[in-house]
Amino acid sequence: MSEQSRVPPRQRVVKTFPVLSMNGTPEIDIAKWRLKLFGLVEREVELTYEQIRSLPVARKEADFHCVTGWSRLGDVWEGVWVRDVVALAQPKPEAKFVMVHCYDGYTTNLDLHVLLEEGMLVWAVNGETLAPEHGYPLRLIVPSRYGWKSAKWVRAFEFMAEDKPGYWEERGYHMRGDVWAEERYSERPVRRRT
Numbered sequence: 001m002s003e004q005s006r007v008p009p010r011q012r013v014v015k016t017f018p019v020l021s022m023n024g025t026p027e028i029d030i031a032k033w034r035l036k037l038f039g040l041v042e043r044e045v046e047l048t049y050e051q052i053r054s055l056p057v058a059r060k061e062a063d064f065h066c067v068t069g070w071s072r073l074g075d076v077w078e079g080v081w082v083r084d085v086v087a088l089a090q091p092k093p094e095a096k097f098v099m100v101h102c103y104d105g106y107t108t109n110l111d112l113h114v115l116l117e118e119g120m121l122v123w124a125v126n127g128e129t130l131a132p133e134h135g136y137p138l139r140l141i142v143p144s145r146y147g148w149k150s151a152k153w154v155r156a157f158e159f160m161a162e163d164k165p166g167y168w169e170e171r172g173y174h175m176r177g178d179v180w181a182e183e184r185y186s187e188r189p190v191r192r193r194t
Contacts, residue, residue, distance in 0.1 A: 006063055008179040011071040017064075017134065025133045026104045026153055033137055035085070035121075039099075039159035042090035049137055055080040058120060062143040064150065065179045077141050079122030082115050086157070095159040099166060100140060103153040108166035109175065110142065110149060112159070118142055121154060146177040146184065 007013060030049050037045040058081050065071045091112065098115050100108050110119070120141045123130055130136040135152030142149050148168045169175055174183035 006073055007071055008065055009182050011065055011069055011179075013073055014070040015072075017072060023104045023106075028103055028132075028137060028153065030137055033103075033155075035138065035154065036156040037086065037089035037159070038156065040092040040095035040161060041159050042092060045089045047085070047088070052080060052085070052121065052138065053123070055084050060120060062120075062141060064141070064143070065146055067146040067148055067173065067177070067184050075125050076127070077120055077122045078124040078127075079120045079138070079141075082119035082121055082140070082157075083117075085121060086116060089157075089159070091159045094161045097160045097163045099158040099160060099164060100151045100154060101156040101158060102151050103155045106151060106153075106167050108149050108151050109164055109169060110145070111163075111176065114142065114144070115157075118144060144179060146179055148173060149177045 033049050035047045035052060037047075057078065059076060059078050061074055061076050063071060063073045064075060096112055098110050098112050100110065121138050122141050123136070123138055125134070130139060135154075138154050139152045140150050140154050163175060165175065169186070172186050174186050176183050
């Protein structure tokens with residue numbers, strides 16, 4: 001696949017990795033860090049960083065596309081497949097969506113099938129441990145979705161039957177965010193949660 005064919009519409013390739021955050025970079029004590037899986041699951045699970053790191057390691061070359069118009073191509077991400085983590089909680093059949101909760105208060109929603117097909121929880125990129133501003137200790141990568149869906153500082157997955165908007169979705173971003181369909185912004189306003 002040529003480099004140009006890997007660039008979605010209205011995107012430009014950059015070499016840097018811009019830092020965009022809702023509230024700055026949170027300070028996280030790795031000894032107290034936990035990843036919780038809850039909601040429509042057979043059993044709630046809470047994992048330490050060491051437990052995550054003990055799962056089978058995955059490496060994948062994947063591009064990253066930001067809704068603001070920049071793309072990075074060919075980064076190699078290292079972590080674990082989300083499907084291996086989710087299997088520990090056994091989502092119920094009615095679970096169709098996931099709300100990702102982060103340590104800085106950020107949230108984003110994803111279709112469960114997309115998260116399971118391509119989602120990775122990563123701790124390194126291009127052989128380097130993630131910098132705190134890029135999501136250390138663990139960030140989500142979902143290559144077919146715009147970067148706001150690849151949440152940093154992940155702390156929980158909430159399994160849901162109905163789709164709900166996260167932080168940017170409440171502010172007019174598209175509920176799915178598919179880069180190839182250019183799902184940048186919603187066609188209709190989304191009601192904020194109360």
